[in-house]
Amino acid sequence: MNLRRKFRHARRKFVLALSLAAVTPAFATTNVLSAQEKLPTGQDNTAQPAESAPSASEKQRRQLVEKGFQFLAQQGQSEAGTFSDRAGPGVTALAITSTIRNGHSVNDPTVAAGLKALEGFVKPDGGIYGNGRIKNYETCVAMVCFAEANKTGKYSKLLQRAKAFVTDLQYAEGERDPSDPWYGGVGYGGAGRPDLSNTAYMIEALRAVETQASDPAIQRALAFVSRCQNLDSQYNDTAFASKIDDGGFYYEIPTTKIDPSTSDERYTENGGLRSYGSMTYTGLKSMIFAGLTPEDKRVKAAVEWIENHYTVEKNPGMGTAGLYYYYHTFAAALKTAGIQKLKDSDGFEHDWRADLIAELARRQNDDGSWSNDNQRWFENDKNLATSFALMALSYCD
Numbered sequence: 001m002n003l004r005r006k007f008r009h010a011r012r013k014f015v016l017a018l019s020l021a022a023v024t025p026a027f028a029t030t031n032v033l034s035a036q037e038k039l040p041t042g043q044d045n046t047a048q049p050a051e052s053a054p055s056a057s058e059k060q061r062r063q064l065v066e067k068g069f070q071f072l073a074q075q076g077q078s079e080a081g082t083f084s085d086r087a088g089p090g091v092t093a094l095a096i097t098s099t100i101r102n103g104h105s106v107n108d109p110t111v112a113a114g115l116k117a118l119e120g121f122v123k124p125d126g127g128i129y130g131n132g133r134i135k136n137y138e139t140c141v142a143m144v145c146f147a148e149a150n151k152t153g154k155y156s157k158l159l160q161r162a163k164a165f166v167t168d169l170q171y172a173e174g175e176r177d178p179s180d181p182w183y184g185g186v187g188y189g190g191a192g193r194p195d196l197s198n199t200a201y202m203i204e205a206l207r208a209v210e211t212q213a214s215d216p217a218i219q220r221a222l223a224f225v226s227r228c229q230n231l232d233s234q235y236n237d238t239a240f241a242s243k244i245d246d247g248g249f250y251y252e253i254p255t256t257k258i259d260p261s262t263s264d265e266r267y268t269e270n271g272g273l274r275s276y277g278s279m280t281y282t283g284l285k286s287m288i289f290a291g292l293t294p295e296d297k298r299v300k301a302a303v304e305w306i307e308n309h310y311t312v313e314k315n316p317g318m319g320t321a322g323l324y325y326y327y328h329t330f331a332a333a334l335k336t337a338g339i340q341k342l343k344d345s346d347g348f349e350h351d352w353r354a355d356l357i358a359e360l361a362r363r364q365n366d367d368g369s370w371s372n373d374n375q376r377w378f379e380n381d382k383n384l385a386t387s388f389a390l391m392a393l394s395y396c397d
Contacts, residue, residue, distance in 0.1 A: 057353065057354045057357050057358075058397070060357055060358070060361055061357045061393055061396055061397065064357070064360055064361055064364055064389075064393060065102045065103075065390060065393050065394075067364065067368035068364070068368050068369065068370070068386050068389060068390045068393075069099060069102065069104070069110075069368075069390070070368050071367055071368035071369040071382070071386060072095050072098075072099065072110065072383065072386060072387070072390075073109075073110040075367065075369070076095065076369075076382065076383045076386065077095075077110060077113065077114065080117055081113030081114050081115075081116055081117030081118075082114070082117045083095040083114070083383040083387070084381050084383045084384060085117075087378060087381070087384075088121075088129065088130030088131065088134065088138050089117075089118055089121040089128060089129065089130055089138050089142055090134070090137060090138045090141050090142075091381070091383050091384050091387060092114055092117055092118055093118060093128075093138070093141040093142040093144070093145040094141055094145075094384065094387035094388065094391065095114065095383060095386075095387045096110075096111055096114035096115060096118065096145050096148075096149075097141070097144055097145040097148055097387075097391065098386075098387045098388075098390035098391045098394065099111055099114075099390070100145075100148045100149060101148065101390075101391065101394035102390055102393065102394050106149045106151075111149070115145075115146075115149055118142055118145060118146070119158075121138070121142065122158060122162075125165060126161030126162050126164055126165035127139045127162065127165045127166075128142035128143070128146075128158075128162055129142075129189070132189065132190075133188065133189070134188040134189060135169075135188070135189035135190075136166055136169050136186050136187065136188055136189045136198050136201070136202065137188055137189075137197075137198055137201055139162055139165060139166050139205070140166055140198075140201035140202050140204065140205035141201065141205075142162070143159060143162045143163070143166070143205040143208055143209060144204060144205055144208045146158060146159055146162075147159060147205075147208035147209055148208075159209045160209070162205075162209075163205070163206060163209050163211070166186070166202050166205060166206075167202075167206070167217045169186050169187075169189060169190075169202075170184065170185070170186045170202065170217060170220060170221065171183055171184060171185050171186065171194060171220075171224075172184075172217075172220060178223065179237070181224075181227055181238050181253045181255060182194050182224070182253065182255070183220065183223055183224060184199070184219075184220035184221045184222065184223040184224035184225075185198075185199045185221070185224035185253075186198050186199050186202050186221070193252055193253075193255075194224060194252070194253075195251050195252045196224075196225065196228045196249060196250070196251055196252065196279055196282055196283060196286075197251065197279070197282060199221050199224050199225060199286070200225070200282045200283075200285065200286045202217075202221060203218055203221050203222075203225075203286050203289050203290060204285075204286075204289060206218055207289050213289065213290050213291030214291065218289070218290050218291075219290065221286070221290065222286070222287065222290040222291075222292075223235075224253075225249075225283055225286045225287060225290070226287075226298060227253055228249050228250055228251070228252075228253060228279070228283060229247065229248070229249050229283055229298060229301070229302070230243075230244040230245055230246050230247060230248050230249070230250065230272070230273065230275050231245060231247055231297070231298060231301050232245045233297060233298070235298060238253060239271075240253070240271075240272060240273050243268065243270050243271060243272030243273070244268060244272040244273070244274070244275065246275055246301075246305055246308075247275075247280075247300075247301030247302055247304050247305040248275020248276065248279070248280040248283075248302070248305040248309075248317075249275055249276075249279040249280045249282065249283035249302070250266075250273040250274065250275060250276070250279055251276075251279050253273075254273075258271060265317075265318075274317055275305060275317060276315065276316060276317030276318050277309060277311075277314075277315045277316035277317055277318065277326050277329075277330070278315050278318065278322050278325050278326040278329050278330075280302060280305050280306060280309075280316075281306070281326070281329035281330050281332070281333040281334075282329045282333070283302055284299065284302040284303065284306070284333040284336075284337060285329065285332050285333035285336050285337070287299055287302070288333075288336045288337050289336065294337070294338075299337070303337070303339070306342065307342055307343055307344060307345065308344075308345045309345075310342055310344040310345070310350060310352075312327070312330070312352075312355045312356050312358075312359040313359065319374070320372060320373065320374040321374050321376040321377065322376065322377050322379065323372050323374065323379065324370060324372060324379050324384070324385040324388035324389055324392075325377065325379070325388055327356065327359075327360065327388060327389060327392040328388040328389075328391045328392045330352070330356065330392065331352075331353075331356060331391075331392040331393075331394075331395035331396060332391070332392075332395055334352055334395075335395040339352070353395075353396040356392060356393075356396060357393070357396055360389055360392065360393065363389075364389075365382075368386075369382040369383075369385070369386045370382070370385040370386045370388075370389040371385045371386075372385050
């Protein structure tokens with residue numbers, strides 16, 4: 001009897017185990033490996049938890065990205081692999097970078113064709129540009145693109161030559177004294193005034209090829225960036241530092257006397273240089289890339305300006321001009337600075353990622369592209385605006 005009872009008890013346990021196995025979802029079970037199935041030493045053989053379902057905002061982001069990519073691949077790219085090549089290689093570099101950053105590999109036909117086309121712009125001097133008019137900008141965005149595609153080291157030599165090229169364009173000790181307002185800056189290429197946008201592109205390109213923040217070229221650039229900030233401090237010794245002193249950034253540093261009446265958009269009545277959105281986010285991103293921490297007074301002042309002017313509906317200070325460039329710098333700066341949420345001037349807290357995704361969803365065209373009715377800075381070109389929008393969305397994951 002004892003043996004029969006034991007057998008019946010064992011059989012009930014076996015049947016119960018089978019029943020539980022039948023009703024337990026596969027993702028909730030633990031995968032226990034036998035001794036023969038254990039992973040090699042150093043690898044975790046513990047079952048990984050199931051990936052949580054994406055939020056509604058993340059689902060929307062992925063849908064926007066896919067529609068945007070389909071536009072670039074099917075309507076934006078030429079048979080030669082370029083995008084808006086009448087404007088040189090810059091848009092092609094931005095389009096391919098935005099595609100890679102949103103999960104497409106170098107083997108994707110769109111990416112592969114774009115990279116091959118971009119290689120055709122590499123010059124003997126190491127630059128990567130078209131007619132040479134904006135060779136710093138074009139080389140820098142191409143460097144970022146090739147760096148994204150350089151997992152196998154295929155573009156390492158190309159990138160090192162490009163790094164030397166853009167560094168040589170910078171106003172350094174040989175041309176400008178460190179006390180000069182233009183010291184450390186770089187413009188579109190060749191002689192002429194430097195500006196914050198081009199200098200920021202150079203900083204990002206150098207960091208993309210694993211240049212340390214302490215590198216002399218980046219620290220020189222930081223000196224110029226700091227002089228583009230409306231902050232009365234030891235870092236800005238120009239005549240403009242104290243005229244507004246709001247922590248925001250402006251595009252360039254004039255070296256000749258200005259007439260405030262010539263441009264209300266750029267100048268205040270007392271001759272100050274107005275801060276605006278895309279440049280302030282550009283300045284913040286550049287300072288972080290150059291090694292500054294959140295405790296630095298320049299970073300604090302920039303973040304305070306951003307909180308006081310927070311919006312995804314316009315480029316503060318510029319309206320719709322450069323709106324998609326603004327979205328790109330907005331997302332890149334906040335992601336680089338590690339900022340998750342922001343409080344606006346009224347004290348309301350914002351999830352900037354969700355805000356930006358929702359705004360870009362509202363602005364996306366039916367064909368998957370984005371475009372700006374304001375033609376300033378070429379943003380009426382769908383390829384450019386779409387590339388900037390996709391770049392911005394890549395920082396929202």
